[in-house]
Amino acid sequence: MRALAWMKRNLFNGVWNTLLTLVTAYLLYAVGRAILVWAFTEARWQVIPANFRLFMVGPFPPEAIWRVWVALAIFLALVGFTAGVVVRRRYLGTAAAVAGVLYLLAFPVLLPSSRLGLLAAAFAGGLAWLLAGSIAPRLARRLLAPVWFLGTLAAIQVLSGVPSQRWGGLLLTVIATFFAVVLAFPLGLLLALGRTSKMPVISLLSTLYIELVRGVPLVTVLFLAWIMVPLFVPEDFRVPQLVRGIAGFVLFAAAYLAEYVRGGLQGVSRGQWEAAWALGLSGFQTVVFIILPQALRAVIPALIGQVIAIFKDTSLFVIIGIMDLLSMAQVVLSNPKFLGLEREVYLFVMFVYFLGAASLSFLSRRLEAAMGLGKR
Amino acid sequence: MKRLVLIVLSFLLLTAFGLAQKSRMDVVMERGKLICGVNGKAPGFGYVDEKTGKYMGFDVDFCRAVSAALFDDPDRVEYVPLTAKARFNAIQTGEVDVVFRNTTITTSRDGSVGVDFLPVNFYDGQGVMVKKELGVKSVYELEGATVCTNQGTTTEKNWTDFVRSQGWKGNKLLTFESFDKVFNAFMSGRCDAVTTDKSGLVGWKAKAPDPEALVILPETLSKEPLAGFTFQNDSRWRDALTWIVYATIQAEEFGITQKNLDEFLKSDKPAIRRFLGLEGTLGKGLGLPNDFVARVIRHVGNYGEIYDRHLGPNSPFFIPRKGSLNDLYTRGGLMYSPPFR
Structure with a gap:
């Protein structure tokens, strides 16, 4: 009965709302039915278990x-x-x-x-x-x-x-995300501090770097890393593709992280600096023990957002030929035995990406709650 | 100051030449494995096997042939999957030793892009596919037809060029971003014909619910000779690769296969004995092991065997070879190896 009352109040209060509800319900029914009918009768899901290894670890022996x-x-x-x-x-x-x-x-x-x-x-x-x-x-x-x-x-x-050329699939996506985040973080922190620094050269260089990288699409940075990095190292020493791809991500993500952190830094009131100095803390101590903890706490949602973005953006590895999860989808689809199963494969890949991104954002909410964000 | 700059520059140039003198051949032999650029996403030509995680396909087998010739082991290869955009960079930066990645030989690629091509290992070309019920037997009967293809490719341009050269009026061209959309539009009757590379058409025909209802018209609208490529200005390495590719073709002409190789090794015909490295110094002259041909055949097989393994009637990706450009010249094709002598 309560459900009925709720529906009446929220879905059928008035002519227009009733109409809207009915149209929406019909659309949902039509689309949902088509998808379900396809998923349970036409779809050939065998392609997923048959290639599960490829999706997870790629060409790993x-x-x-x-x-x-x-x-x-x-x-x-x-x-x-x-x-x-x-x-x-x-x-x-x-x-x-x-x-x-x-x-x-x-x-x-x-x-x-x-x-x-x-x-x-x-x-x-x-x-x-x-x-x-x-x-x-x-x-x-x-x-x-x-x-x-x-x-x-x-x-x-x-x-x-096993040489990194044979890593692939979800394994590679996770490794790339992990290292991109872990390495981009300190760099982004330094850039943020550099940009807010009072020393003109450091501030100018940091600003220049941040604006330069943010003004360029990620694809371009990846290509640049892929083509340019080998020019800086001796010819006999080959930098694995994966390392170059991750380098591109680190350079790119650091600029964004720096801007988020800068937002946090500027949110810390001037009084905190002065109080720290009054206590006799050095500049380094002030930044590390007083300013950064407050600044970072304030921007956790944005930082985790960037982590999720990196996780999803690793799919751009497709264009420089690294065998990440999305690449493996295309590889599977080019196996003569599984031609024409695009829908099944891409839906599965979408599902895996969603699982990853959803668990990351769940973690982020827990982290925010644990640190009392929005409460204190 | 100027003199100093000159000295430094000439020193740099000299070292650069010094590096260039070292052939890729020596680098590969020292390394003990071949680094081969391939396509991981081309049905029949290069893909990853779902059980073993190994690269397979027509182009991949040529990497294996090179490895077999150099090391007597087809698996001493490190595969680097390359995209269409990255494949030339990979050679220019020395990332890979050789690329076998369904690449069309063109003047600008040989010239301004700066790579050297190996012999053609597959002749492709743009074709047109129609439904049987249309009753069309030739491309020249398609005046006024609506044709579908994918956007921004050379196929799109080739078709409009063709229509213009025929002076046809009223032909329509529908383009889609990917070929599966093109194919769906074709199957649902929005266009009378589809056009793309013939090897692609064969694959899509095989995927169709009723392949028998589709016909690939006999004409070829463009030339797409596919070949491997490697560095410019490294003759030693290029020569070796060139003759390894030729060896597969010549072996088929001689009728030497993986199975009957041992009998041929007992042959007393001078041409065969020279070819297999039992006498003479053909291999040594190229800087290869003298029996490199025998190694290639033993591990990978001749051209026909490679073809049948990946594109033959028993493969899911069947591209008829009989009488096509990819047949031996003795059977009316273009596969022709200069003599081994």
Whole structure:
């Protein structure tokens, strides 16, 4: 009854609203029906399980797939460790992690060996979680940065057993996003500080760089990185395509991040600087301990937005021939066995991108809530 | 000051020449593997196998042939997928050793772009496809017809040129951004004919619900000779690649296949013995191992075998070869290798 009342109040109050509701409902029905009928009768979804490996890891050699699992285990261990340090409500986190693993295991197209690998990786994550909980919080916090640094190095070392030309699919998209973000962040921070600096040369150079890069399309920057980087290194030393692609992203994303951070910096009132100086803090200490924490906290939504943008923009790798997730879609479609299945493949790729972007923005909302944004 | 600049410049030039003197051949042999630019997204010509993650296809097999000739192992290749835009840069910057990526030989590419082409390994050309029910047997009967193709390609220009040269009036051209839209428009009856490269037409015909209802007209509107290419001014490397491609064609002419190679190795015909490197110094003269031809045939096969593997009647992407330009010259095609002697 309440539903009826709600509908009457919100959907059918007046002639025009009723008409609008009916037309919209019909359109939704027509489109939805067409899509559902296609998805359940005509669509040939076999192309997805048959090529699942390609979508996930691209041309990665199957006999070396254990490297991906080891790298994933390291990564999940890092995430678990971080979660153990950051998240206080342990039972909630545990429930979420278990649900996530069960969900992934239920994925119907996985090979038994893949399930095993996934389970092992999840186990590593859980162990790290427990470990982080069992050591003193202060120590754990201190350990975070070196652990991430060493862990990332180890993961890349393991993966490098296979040349990066054979990485691909979602694996490559995630790696590229990760490194683009991690490397662009410090550069963007420096550029923001440089632009707000009182030293004219530094300020001018930073401004010049930021405006130059922001005035150029990402595609151009990628092409430039692809063509120009080899000119700066000796001929015998070949820079892998992936590194050049990531370099392009870092150069591009840093300029945008810098502008977001600058927005945050300008939002910190002058009184904070003066108070810090009055306490006798040095310029460096003021920036690192007083100004940046406030500035960054204010712009978290924009920063995460940029991370999501990078994640999606890695699909531009298509044009410089790096085998990212979208490239793999095109590769699959050119296999003579799967000609003409564009709809199925692109819908699947869209779904994967959506999952990635949605989980990132979910994380961002949690982060904002945790830091009390909008409340304090 | 001027003198100093001159000295520095000449020094730089000299070092540049010094570097240029080193042939790619030596670089590849020292490295122990070939870096080959390919297309990862061309049905039949280059794609990734869904089980092994390995590159497959007609063009890819030529990379494997080069690797087999140099290292007696077809798999010492690192494949670099290249886009149409990036393929020439990849050669100019030395990123790859050679590119086999369905590339048409044109004057401007050979000249101002600055690459050197290898022998043609596939003759393509623009064709026209109609529905059988239209009853058209030749391109010249298409006056007043509506034709669909994709935007901004040379095919679009070729077709308008063709219509103009025939002096036809009332022909319409519909263009779409991608060929699947072109094909849908064609199948739904919005155009009488579609036009694109013949190898592409064959693929789309195979995808159609009823391939028998479609006809590819016999005429070819443009020349698209596809070939591999490599650096300019590196004769040693280019010669080696050229003769590796020729070897596959000559092997087919001699009738040497992967299967019967061992019998031919026992042959006492001088031409065969020279060709397979049992006597003479043909390979050595090119800076290749003397038995490079035998290696290519053993690991990859002759031209006909490569063709049939990826484009033959048993492949999903069937492009008829009999009597086409891609047949041997002895059977009316254009595949012709200069003599190995």
